Amino acid sequence: MHRLSYHEEHSEDTEALLHPPDVPKPHRHSRHVRNRSRVNQAIALLCSGSRRRVFLKILTALTSLFFIFVILAAIFRPWATILPRQTPNDTNTSLPPRYTAIRKHTASLPQHNVSLPPPEGHNGRYIKFTSQISQLGWNNVLNEVLLNAHLAYRAKRAYVFGDYDWKKEYFPWPENVRFEDPPRTPLGALLGGPVVGDPWVGLNESEVREHPRSVNIDFWEExxxxxxxxxxxxxxxxPWHKLNTYDKSGSxxxxxxxxxxxxxxxxxxTSSVPNLEVDEDDWSxxxxxxxxxxxxxFPQVFDLWLWGCERILDLWDEFKASPMSSLGLRTGSVVLRGVERNMGLFTRHRQTHEVRRAREEDPMERTLAIHIRRGDFVQACQDLADWNSTYYSWNQLPFLPDHFVxxxxxxxxxxxxxxNSPENVATYLGHCLPDxxxxxxxxxxxxxxxxxATNRTPTAGHFLDTIFLLTNERDPVWLGKLKAHFMDAGGWKNVVVSSLEVMYGDAQELDVGMAIDMELAKRAAVFVGNGFSSFTSNILHRRLVDEKIPISNRFF
Structure with missing residues (x-):
């Protein structure tokens, strides 16, 4: 009789185990029986052969499962890590803030209602700048946000705002505690006013009816x-072969x-993008x-080539008067909280009787703020020299002192x-990276x-007695030497160093630390900035809107 092969033998043994002669075979369409048959089949496979073979099969199966578990654990470990939880009010400064209250406030803005009549609601008018720059420093983003919002205002369309997406290297927390990528901050934590959906300021009733309020990106999606x-x-x-904005002024x-x-x-x-699904009468x-x-x-409406040359300047008068950058542009509540927390730094040098009087004064009226950037600006200054660059944006305004050609x-x-010549490079470094x-x-x-200029010529000492040093430098030796030089040679009574001394009461304040620095510099009596910096330019913008006199705004 022909001997069955191992596989045939195995199949017959399995069939015999699953269906003895006296037991009828189950109907092939019975799901529950079919599932049970599969289990029985698996058991039969393991139990077939000698005990040694069964043991080896079990051992092999367990070993395979172990290695699969190890591999999966290695792959998913970063996502499986249990992170500590932020408190409801974001008081834990070791973790990024969640901004629960601010996000809830933004979502509940009254204009987020499709039932409202035009120019809001379902048939309203909206403009979203998906081209807007993202994941760069806050000040590169801020100036574009404000000018885009002004364009939306002129077009009588609701500006669509979203979060500020951080450049990852600038975020104050390490990657292992971040809960989103890229890290984000609600725009309403940094700013207040119409640009983040607050009511219009300074418009009459007719103008308010014509201009829809800004809306959040989530409502835009709806x-x-x-x-x-x-x-x-x-x-x-x-491009040059299209409408050629490269040769046009800002205006x-x-x-x-x-x-x-x-x-x-x-x-x-003008548009090359097909809009086939849109109703021909729908321009919402x-x-x-x-x-x-x-x-x-640089695919932005107002791009780097515009901000970095004099073509931007003929927009100044219009932009300064816009509700998006003048009366309507306010400081965010988180920033204001951080500013108030640190006001004591600017009165700490006063005697007891002077402190009482200082409570009735604004200590920033006796403060000179100075922006000294180091770190990544060392290479940036060399690059600016290579390109023979102008000052940045509003720092080029011709009525300001220290104009740079x-x-x-x-x-x-x-x-x-x-x-560039060594002499030219030295000129640039003198303005950009002064010693x-x-x-x-x-x-x-x-x-x-x-x-x-303000008739405060000193008789018994200078009126300005405090320096606020805004810097990303954290070297205590260099900062200590510079601070001592100011106090010993310059007679300054108080020097506040932003990178070492500004305090943050919670994670939200730490998150908007750059905006706290900017608000303090905006309030100072005098500001000395870096003309190549967008940080300086945005401080200057706010100071000029506040009618600070030109001589109070200086550059190296």
């Missing part, structure tokens, strides 16, 4: 689903985009999206290739000029 969106790319507008650029947002025929003739939702990198290297670039040399002596000289000159 009221403006993709099928309702009119989309245009930045590369449909900006001309704004007027061009304004026409696109208010003239449907011009929009349709407009979205500006960034072009691919090969089409537009770039020196002539060496003839027959290409910019951006490390070909200790240059810092001390500029601070003293700024104090004397302001005191003379």
């Amino acid at each position: 009221v403006c689903p993709p099928k309702r969106r009119r989309v245009i790319k930045t590369s449909d507008v900006k 001309e650029t704004l007027e061009l985009w304004l026409k696109l947002l208010t003239d449907p025929a011009f929009f349709l003739a 939702c407009v979205e500006i999206v960034p072009a691919p990198q090969e089409e537009d290297s 770039p020196p002539p670039y060496p003839p027959d040399k290409e910019r951006g290739t490390n070909n 200790d002596d240059a810092i001390a000289r500029k601070v003293e000159q700024a104090r004397l000029d302001w005191e003379a």
Whole structure:
């Protein structure tokens, strides 16, 4: 008789085990019986053969399961780590804040209601700048947010705002405690006013009815689903062979985009993005999206090429008067809380009787704020020299003292290739990365000029007696030396160092620390900034809106 192969033998043994002769086979369509049969089949496979074979099979199966568990644990361990929980009010400064109350407030803004009549609600007018820069420093983002919001205001469309997405290297907490990527901060924690959906300020009733309030991105997703969106790319507008904004002034650029947002025929003739699903009469939702990198290297409406040259300047008067950047632009509540917490730093040098009097005064009226950037700015200053750059944005305004004119670039040399002359590089470093002596000289000159201009010429000592040093430098040796120089040689009574001394009462304040520094510098009697810095430019903007006199705003 022909001997069955091992596999045939195994199959017959299994069949016999599962279906003895006196037991009828189950109906093949019975699910429960079929499942039970599979279990029996597995048991039979393990039990077939000698005990040794059964033991080896069990051992192999357990070993395989163990290695699978080890591999999965290694893969999913970062996500499986149990992180400590933030408190309801974000009081734990070792963890990023959740901003539960602020997010709830934003979600409940009254304009987030599709039933409202136009220009809000379902048939309202909205504009979303998806092209807006993201994951850079706060001040690179802030100036664009404000100008985009102003364009939305001019177009009588609701500005769609979202969170501030951090550049990861700048976030105050390490990666192992972050709960989102990239880290985000609600815009309402940093700013107040119409740009974050607060009511209009300074508009009459008719103007309020014409201008819809800003809305959060979550409401945009609800009221403006993709099928309702009119989309245009930045590369449909900006290149030389299109509408060529590269040769236009800031004001001309704004007027061009304004026409696109208010003239449907011009929009349709310009946009290359098909809007096939949108009803031809529906112009509620407009979205500006960034072009691919090969089409537009800086795909923003108001891009770096505009902010970094004099073309931006003819927008100043209009922008300064806009509700988005003047009376309507307010400091966020978290920032104000942090400012109040630190006001004692600016009166700590007073005698007891002077402290009582100081409570009735603003200590910032006797303060000179100075912005000294180090760290990553060392290479940045060299790059600025390579490109023969101008000052940044509003720092170029011609009515300000310390106006900077770039020196002539060496003839027959290409910019951006490390070909600037040593003399020119030294000029740039003197303005961008001043040494200790240059810092001390500029601070003293700024104090004397302001005191003379405001009739506070010293008789028994200087009126300005406190320095607020805004810096990302944390080297205690260098900072201690500079602080001692100010107090010994300059006669300053108090020097506050932002990176070492500003206190944060909770995680929210720590998160908006850069905005706290900016608010304090805005309030100071005199501000000496870095003309190449967006941080300085945004402080200057707020100071000029507050009518600080030009001589109170200085550059190295």
